[in-house]
Amino acid sequence: MPKLIYLDNGSTSFPKPEEVYSFMDSFYRHYGVNPGRSGYELCIESGDILEQTRKLLSDFFGGTDPNRLVFGLNSTDGLNQAIFGLLKPGDHAITTNLDHNSVLRPLYHLHLDGVELEYVPFDSKGFVDPDDFERRFKKNTKLVAMNHGSNVIGTVQPIAEIGARCKKHGIPFLIDASQTAGMVPIDMAKQNVDVVAFTGHKSLMGPMGIGGLCVGEGIEIRQTRAGGTGVRSAQKTHLEEYPYRLEYGTPNLLGIAGLNAGLKWVKAKGLEAIHAREMKLTRKLRDGLKKIEGVTLYCQDDLANHISVLLFNVDGLDPANTGTMLDVNHDIACRTGLHCAPLVHEQLGTAEIHGAVRFGIGPFNTEEEIDKAIQAVAEIAEGQRKKKR
Numbered sequence: 431m432p433k434l435i436y437l438d439n440g441s442t443s444f445p446k447p448e449e450v451y452s453f454m455d456s457f458y459r460h461y462g463v464n465p466g467r468s469g470y471e472l473c474i475e476s477g478d479i480l481e482q483t484r485k486l487l488s489d490f491f492g493g494t495d496p497n498r499l500v501f502g503l504n505s506t507d508g509l510n511q512a513i514f515g516l517l518k519p520g521d522h523a524i525t526t527n528l529d530h531n532s533v534l535r536p537l538y539h540l541h542l543d544g545v546e547l548e549y550v551p552f553d554s555k556g557f558v559d560p561d562d563f564e565r566r567f568k569k570n571t572k573l574v575a576m577n578h579g580s581n582v583i584g585t586v587q588p589i590a591e592i593g594a595r596c597k598k599h600g601i602p603f604l605i606d607a608s609q610t611a612g613m614v615p616i617d618m619a620k621q622n623v624d625v626v627a628f629t630g631h632k633s634l635m636g637p638m639g640i641g642g643l644c645v646g647e648g649i650e651i652r653q654t655r656a657g658g659t660g661v662r663s664a665q666k667t668h669l670e671e672y673p674y675r676l677e678y679g680t681p682n683l684l685g686i687a688g689l690n691a692g693l694k695w696v697k698a699k700g701l702e703a704i705h706a707r708e709m710k711l712t713r714k715l716r717d718g719l720k721k722i723e724g725v726t727l728y729c730q731d732d733l734a735n736h737i738s739v740l741l742f743n744v745d746g747l748d749p750a751n752t753g754t755m756l757d758v759n760h761d762i763a764c765r766t767g768l769h770c771a772p773l774v775h776e777q778l779g780t781a782e783i784h785g786a787v788r789f790g791i792g793p794f795n796t797e798e799e800i801d802k803a804i805q806a807v808a809e810i811a812e813g814q815r816k817k818k819r
């Protein structure tokens with residue numbers, strides 16, 4: 431069987447580093463008990479990984495207080511908590527056309543309940559303009575919630591500049607760092623970010639089912655759930671203080687352990703070094719695809735401020751069919767369609783052709799795999815040209 435060429439790292443990174451698999455296995459065998467619920471030694475020891483990972487992640491995002499790093503299922507879960515917990519009817523919120531449904535849908539649900547909503551478009555290179563946000567600020571603007579790195583066109587947005595404008599007007603600034611956490615440096619203080627939503631299973635190299643929020647000082651997200659925390663159980667209401675404020679029930683300790691190992695792997699290899707290598711492969715892929723007649727690429731020329739995803743179409747071919755051919759004939763895994771970000775495709779004009787094909791490059795891809803992917807797309811485009819003749 432030919433080896434699968436996995437170019438769907440934008441969806442989830444695969445494979446994971448060996449260190450992640452082996453740590454999860456040994457951790458769960460030795461410490462797989464409910465942390466923080468009892469006083470016996472194993473329980474306390476199992477809770478250590480939770481607190482250690484809180485600190486690691488909080489430091490990684492430039493957070494000020496590890497207790498304000500709260501764990502949840504993934505970034506969708508964190509974004510829901512933050513968006514529903516920061517807005518109420520009558521408020522005004524701003525997002526962008528680059529955003530994923532995990533931002534757009536919670537906001538839209540709130541819009542149906544009376545939250546005013548605006549969408550900032552991106553320019554021809556794929557970037558939003560910080561001044562465009564400031565022009566839209568109103569007295570009742572209570573949140574800017576937006577994508578950091580686009581999972582569709584790959585552009586990394588000028589969050590520091592947008593955050594500075596939010597700060598000037600006292601508006602909380604929430605970023606969806608699903609694609610960037612572990613790939614692009616994030617420093618909440620330097621970049622004026624109030625809340626970071628992250629997911630563990632992409633560039634942080636952890637497993638699925640773990641993610642959360644890093645919440646800045648002074649940001650008090652209302653609880654939209656309540657439940658057991660293992661602390662002050664006689665209290666009738668959910669606890670107010672972080673991290674309990676936004677954590678409910680038994681945590682995904684195995685996921686946290688895997689994320690701990692993933693993050694340590696990223697730090698040991700060096701985020702910048704990993705990203706530089708991924709971008710080298712992304713440029714090679716871009717250069718190869720650009721030369722193929724009948725392929726449309728949706729990216730800026732220099733790929734500056736970019737993550738390692740590339741969007742393209744083979745002209746005249748439904749992206750789903752291109753994806754099937756890549757899979758069936760070439761053993762290449764990619765992602766096709768609208769990528770849960772319908773407004774990007776509407777603005778690009780690709781919505782009516784059912785979206786596009788996305789290659790997502792990860793730390794374990796090789797030059798040889800990129801050559802094969804270019805060759806595969808060239809063959810598909812050639813077949814398409816022959817059909818037209």
Ligand SMILES: Cc1ncc(COP(=O)(O)O)c(C=O)c1O
Nearest residue numbers: 504505506530532581606608629
């Ligand atoms: C930009 C962006 N936001 C949010 C998400 C949702 O991530 P998760 O499914 O881990 O919650 C994704 C995942 O593809 C994404 O790319």
